[in-house]
Amino acid sequence: LYKGSYEGWYCTAEECFLPESQLAERRDAQGRLCKVSLETGHQVHWTKEENYMFRLSAFRDPLWKWLQKNPHAISPNPFYQRVLRWLEEDLPDLSVSRESSRLQWGIPVPGDPTQTIYVWVDALVNYLSVVGYPTAHGEWWPAVHIVGKDILKFHAVYWPALLMAVGLRPPERILVHSHWTVCGQKMSKSLGNVVDPFSCMEQYTVDGFRYFLLRQGVPERDCDYYHEKVLKVVNSELADALGGLLNRSTALSINPSNTYPCFSESCFPKISDSREAKGTGRASAEDYEFLASMASLPLQVADYFEGFQIYKALECITLCVRQTNSFFQRHRPWKLNRKDPDEQLWLDPIIHRYSGKPCPFEGRQLGPDTGILFHRLETSREHQRETKKL
Incomplete structure (x- = not known):
């Protein structure tokens, strides 16, 4: 000095x-x-x-x-x-x-x-x-x-x-x-476009708003906030994809015992290449790729978190949710006959969603139904009026 x-x-x-x-x-x-x-x-x-x-x-x-x-x-x-x-x-x-x-x-x-x-x-x-x-x-x-x-x-x-x-x-x-902009503009008290986080938490829920900020927040560049984007992300990825998946996989019609099902190795015999899946039964090459994706997910997420790339970690999780929904849609477990031993053997692995490792939850009773995981968000008339003013 x-x-x-x-x-x-x-x-x-x-x-x-x-x-x-x-x-x-x-x-x-x-x-x-x-x-x-x-x-x-x-x-x-x-x-x-x-x-x-x-x-x-x-x-x-x-x-x-x-x-x-x-x-x-x-x-x-x-x-x-x-x-x-x-x-x-x-x-x-x-x-x-x-x-x-x-x-x-x-x-x-x-x-x-x-x-x-x-x-x-x-x-x-x-x-x-x-x-x-x-x-x-x-x-x-x-x-x-x-x-x-x-x-x-x-x-x-x-x-x-x-x-x-x-x-x-x-x-x-x-x-x-980086920073958040609002409809392409920097937040400013003089412009009156400063976002109130408490209002957002009330409107989108704490988890919904937190998810949006982490999912859309890219550290390398400024990110734009607007109401319609929040609605789209929360509705499509949380209410529809994740919430819908939970409802589908825990429905009493396909899991009347309300227990975590067991995985059957015979339904997914071990193979060295997903292309070998042809002719091994109901599991397709796409199913094996899905299982591989599930198995690699924890390490991918951990790496992205360590690198402060939270949005990429959530991208991986969201992709996995979409793949799981596609898996359900391909095999339609709700149409399987539980009285048929062969179909019952196939039904349990479908709703188990195997991650590549032994699961400690097999056979456990699932918790009680506590309602909808994420409610769909609707555009309020008040917000529409405020948007017209801006």
């Missing part, structure tokens, strides 16, 4: 100085040319003042080596590449205080009441202080951060450098997500 004169383009809204490479020229409300942040669109002003500086420039090479050695430290990959590009540019020293006359709130610099600690420095240090730094942080550190793309530089450049400066390891992982 040192005290020095600093000048540059300063964004008051973001409380930070921005280099020329992150600026663009726009016209303000009066038609005058001005400079704005490329990332946020906020206007910047040329500012010169005396601050305490952190020698960020000295950590360019250590930061580069850290990322080269840990290619998954920042994910998804597009954000990792963005940070590498930042490190290829000049990395000026970081102003870590502001003049108290201009910034009267905040933490005063010890021994210098004319300066206030830069808000992003004390905000980042909170990650350490909350876990007991400097005595009890060891069991929590290095940490995993989940951050929005607009604060990537603070977490992926400034914060790791500050940690290195005091001899601590950089974050273990920085998981980055």
Whole structure:
């Protein structure tokens, strides 16, 4: 740290100085040319003042080596590449205080009441202080951060450098997500298009709304929210596909004993290739492909969760639900005769849905019917009126 004169383009809204490479020229409300942040669109002003500086420039090479050695430290990959590009540019020293006359709130610099600690420095240090730094942080550190793309530089450049400066390891992982837009527009109080999550949870249910956000939320890019999309996803994937599958597979007409059925290996004899399924009985090559898909599902989902690709994990699960419904439709268990031993032998594996491993639930009594899993959502007249207004 040192005290020095600093000048540059300063964004008051973001409380930070921005280099020329992150600026663009726009016209303000009066038609005058001005400079704005490329990332946020906020206007910047040329500012010169005396601050305490952190020698960020000295950590360019250590930061580069850290990322080269840990290619998954920042994910998804597009954000990792963005940070590498930042490190290829000049990395000026970081102003870590502001003049108290201009910034009267905040933490005063010890021994210098004319300066206030830069808000992003004390905000980042909170990650350490909350876990007991400097005595009890060891069991929590290095940490995993989940951050929005607009604060990537603070977490992926400034914060790791500050940690290195005091001899601590950089974050273990920085998981980055993009933003939600509404009908193609950024959420804004002035536009009145800010989505109320509590209203959505009431309208779509907590599970329905959570599923939509995870299913449609792609970390690498901004995602668009609108009511009709929520209806389509929740109705088609939860109410119809998953809810319908549950009803079909637990109906008393095909499972009057209300027990978890046993799987019959004789119905699906072991083969090395699904193409060999021809001539082995009722099971087709498509059925064997379905079983293989079921067996690989847990590992696929775990891998996607580990990589913060939740939407891909849900894609796999949704595909499996569709395959299971197709399996049911092909074999029509509701038309099988339970009094025929051969058909009964085939019926149980159909509603068992074999996953490739011994199942601990075989023979157990199923729980009571507690109603519809997911109700279909309907467009309310109130929402239609609100949509017309927008």
